[in-house]
Amino acid sequence: MQPAATRLIRKLEQYDVLSDEEKHVLEGLPEPEKVVGENQDIVVEGSRPAHSVLLIEGFCARYSLLPNGKRQITAVHIAGDFVDLQSFLVKRMDHAVMTLTPCRIAEVRHEKLRGVVDEHRHLSRLLWLSTLTDAAIHREWLIVMGAQDATSHLAHFFCEMYVRLKAIGYAQGYRFQLPMTQLEFADVVGLSSVHVNRTLQELRGRELMTLQGKDIEILNWDELREVGMFDPVYLSNWQEPR
Amino acid sequence: MQPAATRLIRKLEQYDVLSDEEKHVLEGLPEPEKVVGENQDIVVEGSRPAHSVLLIEGFCARYSLLPNGKRQITAVHIAGDFVDLQSFLVKRMDHAVMTLTPCRIAEVRHEKLRGVVDEHRHLSRLLWLSTLTDAAIHREWLIVMGAQDATSHLAHFFCEMYVRLKAIGYAQGYRFQLPMTQLEFADVVGLSSVHVNRTLQELRGRELMTLQGKDIEILNWDELREVGMFDPVYLSNWQEPR
DNA sequence: CGGCGCATTGAGGGCGGTCAATTGGTGTGG
DNA sequence: CCACACCAATTGACCGCCCTCAATGCGCCG
Numbered sequence A, B: 001m002q003p004a005a006t007r008l009i010r011k012l013e014q015y016d017v018l019s020d021e022e023k024h025v026l027e028g029l030p031e032p033e034k035v036v037g038e039n040q041d042i043v044v045e046g047s048r049p050a051h052s053v054l055l056i057e058g059f060c061a062r063y064s065l066l067p068n069g070k071r072q073i074t075a076v077h078i079a080g081d082f083v084d085l086q087s088f089l090v091k092r093m094d095h096a097v098m099t100l101t102p103c104r105i106a107e108v109r110h111e112k113l114r115g116v117v118d119e120h121r122h123l124s125r126l127l128w129l130s131t132l133t134d135a136a137i138h139r140e141w142l143i144v145m146g147a148q149d150a151t152s153h154l155a156h157f158f159c160e161m162y163v164r165l166k167a168i169g170y171a172q173g174y175r176f177q178l179p180m181t182q183l184e185f186a187d188v189v190g191l192s193s194v195h196v197n198r199t200l201q202e203l204r205g206r207e208l209m210t211l212q213g214k215d216i217e218i219l220n221w222d223e224l225r226e227v228g229m230f231d232p233v234y235l236s237n238w239q240e241p242r
Numbered sequence C: 001c002g003g004c005g006c007a008t009t010g011a012g013g014g015c016g017g018t019c020a021a022t023t024g025g026t027g028t029g030g
Numbered sequence D: 001c002c003a004c005a006c007c008a009a010t011t012g013a014c015c016g017c018c019c020t021c022a023a024t025g026c027g028c029c030g
Helices: A003-013 A020-027 A110-119 A121-147 A150-167 A182-189 A193-205 A221-228 B003-013 B020-027 B110-119 B121-147 B150-167 B182-189 B193-205 B221-228
Strands: A034-036 A041-043 A051-057 A060-065 A071-077 A096-099 A103-109 A175-177 A209-212 A215-218 B034-036 B041-043 B051-057 B060-065 B071-077 B096-099 B103-109 B175-177 B209-212 B215-218
Touching: A003 A020, A003 A051, A003 A103, A003 A121, A020 A110, A020 A121, A051 A110, A060 A182, A060 B121, A071 A121, A071 A182, A071 B121, A103 A110, A110 A121, A110 B121, A121 A150, A121 B060, A121 B071, A121 B110, A121 B121, A150 A175, A150 A182, A150 A193, A150 A215, A150 A221, A182 A193, A193 A209, B003 B020, B003 B051, B003 B103, B003 B121, B020 B110, B020 B121, B051 B110, B060 B182, B071 B121, B071 B182, B103 B110, B110 B121, B121 B150, B150 B175, B150 B182, B150 B193, B150 B215, B150 B221, B182 B193, B193 B209
Parallel strands: none
Antiparallel strands: A034 A103, A041 A096, A051 A103, A060 A071, A060 A096, A175 A215, A209 A215, B034 B103, B041 B096, B051 B103, B060 B071, B060 B096, B175 B215, B209 B215
C-alpha cells in the first residue's frame, strides 16, 4: 500500500469504520506522490482542476487576494486533509491553495473519484462528510472573526490547530510545530502582523503558551481554551458508525 | 405536486437538469408544510434532528451564541434553501437556526433522504453540491469579515443578498425586500448596531442604495459592487450539466 | 560578511466600540 | 381615539483596540 492511500484511509476512518473492500478501492485512488516546495501555489484561483489534492505531509493554506491588496487565509490544511475535494463538484476554483512548508501531495483524479462515489454509497457519504467538516471549520472561524477580539481569536486558532494536529499524532504532550510566520497568522485572523506580534506577547506574558519560531507549547490548556472560547465539538461532530 | 417539492426541485435545477423520474423521487421527500412565526428557533443548537429543514417561504438565520454574550449570524437563508442539510450527516447541531420572518417550512426526514441519496447518484451529487455552495458563501463571508472595512462589508452583504434574491425572482429591478433589523445586520457583519447605522447612512449618502425598513433599492449597482469588492462567481460556480 | 526575511518596538491616528439619550413607528388596551 | 409600551432607528460623546508607518534587532544562508 502506498502512503498516499494510507493517509486517505486514515482520514476517512476518523469518520467511520471502513471495510477491507472499501480500503482496497481507496488504495487505487491517489496518483503517485509529488513533492512541492514551500510557498508554491498547488491550486490556482480561477483554474478548473481535473483532480483534487490530498495532502500527505506538510502544511497548506487556502487563500484569496482582494482588490484592496489584502490576503485572507480561509483555511489551514495539515497532513491527511483533502485540500480541495470540493473542486470535484464545483466548476472553478474561487480561491487558491499554497504550501506553507515543503509538502508531499497526491492527486486524485475526478474521473476516478466519480467512479468511487457512484459505486460506493458509504464512501460517498464519508467524502461528503469531509467537506462538511471543512464547512464547520469555516463557520467557526466566521464566529470567532466576527465576535472575538484579537487575543481571543488567536487563542482559539492555536487551540484548534493543537487539537487537529494532536488527532493525527503531530503533538507531543502540549508541544507541537506550526510552521507559519506571524504575517500568515495575521492573514488568518484578519489583523495586522504588528498587532499579532503584540497579541502573541500577551499570550506569552499571561503564561498561556510559548511560541518560538515554529515551536509551540501550550502551558495552560484550560485557560487558553477559556480565553479563546474554544469548544472542539465542531471538529469531530460526525455521526457514529453504521 | 405540493409546493414544498416544487421548491426543492427548483433549487436542484439551479445546479443541473433533472429527469422526470428524479423529480418524482423528490416529490416524495418533503413532509407536509408547516408555518412558523418570526423569531422562532427552528433548529436548536446541540440538538440531533432526524430531519433537515427546507425553507419554502421567508427568511432564516443560522447563528451561534458565545460565552461573551455576542451573537454571530453565520448564514442568512432565503426561500428554497436547505437550511440544515448537513445535519443529515453530522451528529449534532453546532449552531441554531431561527426565523427572521414568519416562514413556511417543510421537513425532510433523514431516513427518506438516506434512501434517495443511496439510490440516486445524480441527486446525491446535487445535494452534496448544495452544501458546497453553503461552504463557498461561508468562505466569502470569512474573506469579507477579515479583510474589508465596515462600509465595504455591508455593501458586499447587500450585493450578495440582491443576487440571491434576484435569482429566485424576489427582486423587481434593483428593488427588493430584506426583512432584517440593523441589529441583525450587525450580527452578520460583526459590528455594533450603532456603527451599522452610521455605515448605512454613508451608503445612502453616497447614493449607492436606499433602505427604509425592509425595502432596499440599489441606486448604483456598479459602484456598490466595487465598494463591496463583490464578485458573484462564488454563488453560481457549479459544474455544467451532465 | 552582507543580505534578506521575519520578529519586535515606538509613535500617532482612525475606525469602530460602548454608553446613554432621543426619536419614531406600531400595536395594544383603556 | 388617545395613552402607553415596546422595539427599532438615530444621534452624541468619549474611549480603546487595532492600524499604519517606520525603525531596529535578529537569525539564517550564501
